[in-house]
Amino acid sequence: MQFMNKIIPVLFLALAICYLSSCEKDDICVDSDTPLLVIGFFDVEDTLVSKNVSLLRVRALGFDTSPDTFTDRSNSLDSIGIPLQIDTTSTSYVFITDSEDDDEGNETGNIDTLSFDYVLQEVFVSRACGFVGNFEGLTETLQTDSDNWIQNIQIVTPNIENSGSIHVKIFH
Amino acid sequence: MSKYFTSIAMLLFAAGAISQRKPIDLQSKDTVANKQEYGLRIGVDISRPVLSFADEDYTGFEIVGDYRINESLWLAAELGNEERSRIENLSNIDIYDFTTSGSYLKLGADYNTYQNWYGMSNSITLGGRYAIASFSQTLNEYRIFDSNRYFNPDGFIVGSTEAEEFSSLNATWLELVIGLKAELFSNIYVGMSIRLGHLITNTEEDRFPNLWIPGFNKVTDNSKWGVGYNYSISYFIPFYKRAKKKRETLENQE
Numbered sequence: 471m472q473f474m475n476k477i478i479p480v481l482f483l484a485l486a487i488c489y490l491s492s493c494e495k496d497d498i499c500v501d502s503d504t505p506l507l508v509i510g511f512f513d514v515e516d517t518l519v520s521k522n523v524s525l526l527r528v529r530a531l532g533f534d535t536s537p538d539t540f541t542d543r544s545n546s547l548d549s550i551g552i553p554l555q556i557d558t559t560s561t562s563y564v565f566i567t568d569s570e571d572d573d574e575g576n577e578t579g580n581i582d583t584l585s586f587d588y589v590l591q592e593v594f595v596s597r598a599c600g601f602v603g604n605f606e607g608l609t610e611t612l613q614t615d616s617d618n619w620i621q622n623i624q625i626v627t628p629n630i631e632n633s634g635s636i637h638v639k640i641f642h
Numbered sequence: 643m644s645k646y647f648t649s650i651a652m653l654l655f656a657a658g659a660i661s662q663r664k665p666i667d668l669q670s671k672d673t674v675a676n677k678q679e680y681g682l683r684i685g686v687d688i689s690r691p692v693l694s695f696a697d698e699d700y701t702g703f704e705i706v707g708d709y710r711i712n713e714s715l716w717l718a719a720e721l722g723n724e725e726r727s728r729i730e731n732l733s734n735i736d737i738y739d740f741t742t743s744g745s746y747l748k749l750g751a752d753y754n755t756y757q758n759w760y761g762m763s764n765s766i767t768l769g770g771r772y773a774i775a776s777f778s779q780t781l782n783e784y785r786i787f788d789s790n791r792y793f794n795p796d797g798f799i800v801g802s803t804e805a806e807e808f809s810s811l812n813a814t815w816l817e818l819v820i821g822l823k824a825e826l827f828s829n830i831y832v833g834m835s836i837r838l839g840h841l842i843t844n845t846e847e848d849r850f851p852n853l854w855i856p857g858f859n860k861v862t863d864n865s866k867w868g869v870g871y872n873y874s875i876s877y878f879i880p881f882y883k884r885a886k887k888k889r890e891t892l893e894n895q896e
Contacts, residue, residue, distance in 0.1 A: 499732050504788035530792070537792045553790040557799050592786060592801055594850055596863050600730060600737035601801055603786050 499599035506551030510636035520548040527569035531562035556603040583613040676886040685876020714754040724856040738784035744777020746857030771817040778809040839868040
């Protein structure tokens with residue numbers, strides 16, 4: 471009986487430790503994700519001032535839909551985040567300004583095609599999130615046409631690890 | 643025979659009278675020494691084989707041993723081998739799958755805080771261990787987590803399905819052990835312990851950190867603490883007996 475009286479507090483302590491250890495904060499993935507490529511739009515005359523693109527539409531080349539990360543055909547965007555493909559090393563997007571459909575449903579805006587090349591880095595971020603992709607050594611190629619609305623492009627951050635700041639500046 | 647009975651009885655009374663001549667010592671010393679057994683106790687953990695049988699993602703065993711060095715101190719050790727696989731999932735999609743396999747050794751001491759009644763040898767112990775583990779981790783397959791569904795509407799892209807082994811990993815840690823042991827039958831003990839570990843060193847690969855360590859259990863992100871337990875059954879091999887020290891100094895002062 472005396473032994474039992476001593477055992478009970480020990481068991482309680484054991485239970486308490488088990489209980490505390492099961493409150494694991496790292497079972498929910500909240501802290502990380504594969505980042506988006508953040509593009510900022512700036513005035514070509516005054517390169518420090520951001521400038522909205524009128525009726526901007528951005529789509530991956532060959533896609534019929536836009537990424538759901540920003541409003542399609544909006545007049546009030548000075549920056550957008552677009553996903554990059556993680557199973558290849560290059561993603562091409564069409565950037566359309568003054569995007570509108572004519573009566574037959576054809577695009578009437580000015581279309582510029584921009585390709586991004588990069589190297590994918592697989593990074594283990596946490597127990598709950600596992601691996602995410604980071605993009606390193608970002609470069610861009612603008613297809614020249616008779617009337618490019620994009621005047622100049624500057625890569626601010628070639629190594630993309632988060633979606634918190636602008637990686638690429640587009641001047642127009 | 644019966645005719646001598648009375649004479650014999652009378653003789654015995656006389657013997658009684660003789661023995662009474664010696665003065666009665668009212669403060670006689672207790673000559674029954676409380677002799678305690680000293681020796682080696684070896685056994686096995688029973689939870690690990692049970693878990694190996696019940697859980698297909700786990701196999702393991704642990705040998706436990708302790709050696710009594712004085713009244714309440716035992717040198718203690720555990721030696722074990724464990725292998726464990728785990729699939730981690732996110733939004734019901736398996737994001738990675740890994741297997742950890744390796745061995746560990748824990749060395750330390752247990753201090754018995756329990757005062758037994760005469761003849762009993764149960765214990766409630768507080769102890770410490772220094773533990774080392776040597777192991778390998780295999781990343782069996784993984785996907786790359788990307789919450790954006792634009793390019794891959796159906797799920798996460800597969801990173802690799804080829805097993806990638808990270809070998810010669812090791813870790814050391816300190817353990818606080820709270821345990822109890824009860825003598826079930828003569829020299830057969832059952833025990834349980836709960837352990838709080840604190841990692842001292844942990845060599846891991848940058849590409850894939852140590853998420854689980856044999857003997858230490860789960861490694862939590864940004865934390866050095868881990869929790870373990872065992873349920874043991876062991877056999878005590880007595881080597882010699884030594885009398886329990888009496889608290890004479892205390893008694894003399896009174």
